[in-house]
Amino acid sequence: MSVKEHSGDYFIPEPSPWPIIGMASLLMTLFGGALAMNGVSIGSFLVIAGLLLFFVLLYGWFRDVIGENLSDCYNKQVDTSFRMGMFWFIASEVFFFLTFFGSLYYIRNIALPWLGGEGYLGVTNEILYNGFEAVWPSHGPGELGGDFQPMGAWGIPALNTLILLTSGATITWAHWGLKIDNQKQLVWGLIATIALGLLFVGFQAYEYGHAYSDLNLTLETGAYGSTFYMLTGFHGFHVTMGAVMLMAILGRSMKSHFSAHNHFAFEAVAWYWHFVDVVWLGLFVFVYWL
Amino acid sequence: MSTTTLSHDEAHHHDAPKGWKRWLFSTNHKDIGTLYLLFALTMLFLGGASAMLIRMELFMPGIQMLDPDLYNNLVTNHALIMIFGAVMPAAAGLANWMIPMMIGAPDMALPRMNNLSFWVLPAAATMLILSFVVPFFPGGGTQINTGWTLYPPLSVQVGMSMDFLIFAVHLLGISSVLASINIIVTLLNMRAPGMSLFKMPMFCWTWLVTAFLLILVVPVLAGGVTMLLFDRHFGTSFFDAAGGGDPVLFQHLFWFFGHPEVYILLLPSIGVLSHVIPAFARKPLFGYKSMVGAMLAVATIGMVVWAHHQYTIGMSLGAVTYFMIGTILISIPVGLMIFNFIATMWRGAMTFETPMLFAVGIVLMFTFGGLSGVMLAVVPADMQYHDSMFVVAHFHYVLMPGAVFGLFAGVFYWLPKWTGHMYDEKLGKLFFWINVISFNITFFPQHFLGLAGMPRRIVDYNMIFTEFNVVSSIGAMVFGLSHLLFLYIIIKTIRGGKKAEKRAWEGAKGLEWELDSPPAFHTWTVAPQIK
Amino acid sequence: MQNQNKQTNRSLLGKDRVLAAALLLATGSVSAEYGLNFPEPAANVAQEIFDIHMMTMGIATFLLCIVFAIVFYSLYFHRKSRGYEADQEFHNSWFGNWSWVIVPVMVLGVDLTIAGKADAVLKKVWDVPKEENIMDVKVTGHQWWWEFDYLDHDIKVESRYVPEEESGDLYLREVDNRLVLPTGVKIRFLHTSADVLHAFWVPELAVKKDAIPGYVTETWAELNREGVFRGQCAELCGTWHSRMPIVVESVSQEKFAAWVDDQKAVKIAAAAEASADKTWSMDELMAKGKPLYETKCGACHQATGMGLPPAFPALKGSALTIGPIADHLNIVLNGKEGTAMQPWNSLNDLEIAAIVTYERNAWDNNTGDVVQPADVKQAR
């Protein structure tokens, strides 16, 4: 290999306090969380303090990034780094969700039939649970959580599907606006997306309330309740985070931070939003419908 | 490449920031690399100290000094600290130091995030250590007696320390995923002009694959332990048959992560060897492309053979046959790697400085461990080996040579570059010989213990197992103490020694050797052009 | 097994063992005598498994020797200090260009040999033969003892480790009640667990299977010689994982039949005693309760009643053992979910009455309460 000088530059940020603050906030939150879950009262206090610190960190970190961006520190290569970074972050999130989808598949199509007497470990049924029939949705041979009704697909969930799909369209519309420097279209597109997102979360919350009070469908409702709440809960959490990110982007859009060519932050959030959207489709099909 | 000049003058200063801020707030890949390495070294000693306690307990039949829960608490912590605290951070430290220098980049692609991925580690270590000590406080609940595999329902019985451990795993996962994203982006986006993927140094390739693996499997572990947390505290029944769940589901999730994890531990060391062996054989790496291909094959097959850790859970004939054949097939790419190393040595002009000694040691002993791995992969025979000391022998033979010795080789190889001083070669060789001999004394006898019927993770055993345990424990003490020599060599080198040249080793190739030893605080601010 | 008994008085580090270890390494040959390898198989599946173990070990040893030989040859001859010049074009030779095909094909050949043989063995040993008259034994792992239910004979054996004072050299390899099995009969083991994972492992039978709470897994074996075979629980199951030995006593079919009759007689007598509508005196219950407590509860709560806090609470002076009887009965009968305290409702009324009475009056608990079987019946 021979080496020749080649001029180039890459933006290396100044030493920054945010990462270590990030560590402090994570440690505080999780340490507090572990205590709180075991009934040590100082725990919840630590969790709240840790989360507050976390938001301070996010604010500070992103403020720095935005500042650097606005003062033109970034070149094309930096922009590519950010894009790739976001892409691989979403990839890891995909695998996080696949864990829960995979678990749902395993429980529903492999483990439960065994308990019900089919498949390789079907002898289980004969020895331990004579008379138990495996039908999904199930709360297992122990009938944990008592009688319950499953969540139907064609009420609120279908409506929510529609809402999220629409929000995918509105954010794309906003993006089009950005690309033709139409500030108004951008802002209204974002506002519509956020509104739809919040509507979704609201419906979801209502649905949980309904499940708990009317259907007796709780976290304790055996495997069905577990998988149902785990999947929809983590998804709802992601929607909420996405909505918060959208709000930040909305703020920046109103301040005209983005140009038709330089708007990575917007795109990152849009990718995220689409990802959350796709996960929901999976949920709708596998958790509610089938 | 863009030629916009920066208006910020800070971006151009080449001196290191002074004082504590330099380390706490760093955005410099070399400093962060150093932090990673120091952290890993500390953890090596912590994990090693618990291993010493384990071996002291097993020195003789009877319960010597550790009550059974404390014993298994130590085993759990030993494994987690060694794997997540020592080996992975050490490999990440090497990556941080070397990757930008090797590909002609000024730094990692996302320097601030780089710092975050390091600093999450001490937080994780704090939680890990807390999980170990919490039970010693009043009201702290029971100890973690589950082993590093954390299988429910036993892990549901454990007290609050398990929650600390679960959160520690989350933190470790965050750190690994962030570091992997950074490494992937750096390798894909920051290579000097002209350096195509197939001109990239092998260490970079191994880390590229490792980082992909991490991004794919670490979230699965995080998801698995999250479900465990919910089963423990929020009444879900993922792992409880009464509610329609299955304890074995956790095992699938764990090993879906856990098996690729062993290649995550292995591959960076393979990368180091791919530099060390050519340097000291004074000829190019044999089979660069087949090495890359083999690595991709290992990663791919490695993702789909996880259940060979669970042959005894009651799988159908079809399932075990599939997992068995898949697992055995991994010997093809790994065999190819070993073959390439041997072929690189073949007809070389070899000299045996410490890194090369370790490299040769790895080739021989990793092969040994790999072959016992293939024995384990054979289902009917694993009905006997599983969860016996034979398995413990297998995985220390792959982990110590495959991962740890590889890292040692890397440290000795690059130490002159980092510190600007040559280490003491005599001491280095002495360290190698003590290390490698006592390693074999420690772990070789464990094969026989396993075959004779000694299960793993037992605090107390019948006297028929005494002899080999005595040998193993004595070996372990020597082995453990030999690491003090390692520490001494490093400290001595940092403090002084013969000045190292730019190209510290006669046969060393690659961009990192074009730089001063030690390199300037910022290197390659102007990218080299590779032809 | 005789060789195990024989080994016990051997000196530490017996020279013969070290020698045999070296031999094994050198030749891949094995001497079961020295406990360097699996013990001699005692069941038909075990023999097949033993053979494939020997085969893979042979192959592995052979490959290892090749690798060592090539590497050492190269280390010796291709040294700079011998003046050897590096062959910079080696990787561009014909061999260099094709080795990425040649090597994998060769390795694949070996792999397929191993996999093919293993597959053939697996087909024979893996699935339980579908036979009408197979003998069913349900094996339930408990923290930390084994329960063997002979489903076809309607008898049950509880098997616990024997403390060192009584078992001596066989400490951790001896139990109070053995798993007695006949030779020449196909036996199906149905493994399950009452609490956490355990694994049934007796090397001579070469079946290891996890006991998974809530699920049942199967293995089978046909013993082909008489003898006593010792194994251990092989899946980490908590504090006393090291104290779950398994002892199989393999006997002829006649002896087995006699043993079954004995067990049945004992069982009938015990049932008769328990169902007798009798009011028991404190002394009787205490006398019955002490041994029962010590075997069944002692592993956790200790014979002293002091427990092993924080894992296992003391029963001496505990709020439950000196508080209301109903609460005490409740935890014994129903256990406590998510802890090692399992429901003990498989004990009969008399046994529970005896244990509870004992607990309420031993170790200075002195409540003076006498709990009758009838009270237990009511509490169930």
Ligand code: HEA
């Ligand atoms: C760095 C870590 C590492 C590596 C590289 C490996 C590599 C391999 N491992 Fe290992 N393994 C572990 C770490 C590792 N393992 C750990 C930590 C555990 C225990 C975890 C726990 O339970 O706590 C474990 C357990 C484990 C088991 C489960 C045992 C049990 O619990 O019952 C099995 C079973 O199949 C197995 C198999 C293999 C195989 C086939 C390989 C292969 O990749 C090896 C391939 C290499 C070679 C084969 C040698 C070189 C090749 C040649 C010279 C060519 C010629 C060879 C042939 C023709 C065969 N391993």
Ligand code: HEA
């Ligand atoms: C990278 C991973 C890694 C590494 C490097 C090691 C290193 C060592 N391990 Fe580790 N081990 C595991 C991973 C690792 N292990 C895993 C995954 C398990 C399974 C856990 C489970 O079952 O859940 C395990 C289990 C395990 C067991 C089995 C326990 C059991 O099942 O009952 C034993 C027993 O011998 C053991 C011993 C050792 C020893 C002697 C070392 C030596 O190499 C250590 C060498 C020492 C040092 C590097 C530090 C030097 C320290 C000092 C000089 C301080 C001196 C202090 C004193 C003398 C007190 N290990």
Ligand code: CUA
């Ligand atoms: Cu039961 Cu280990």
Ligand SMILES: [Cu+2]
């Ligand atoms: Cu594996």
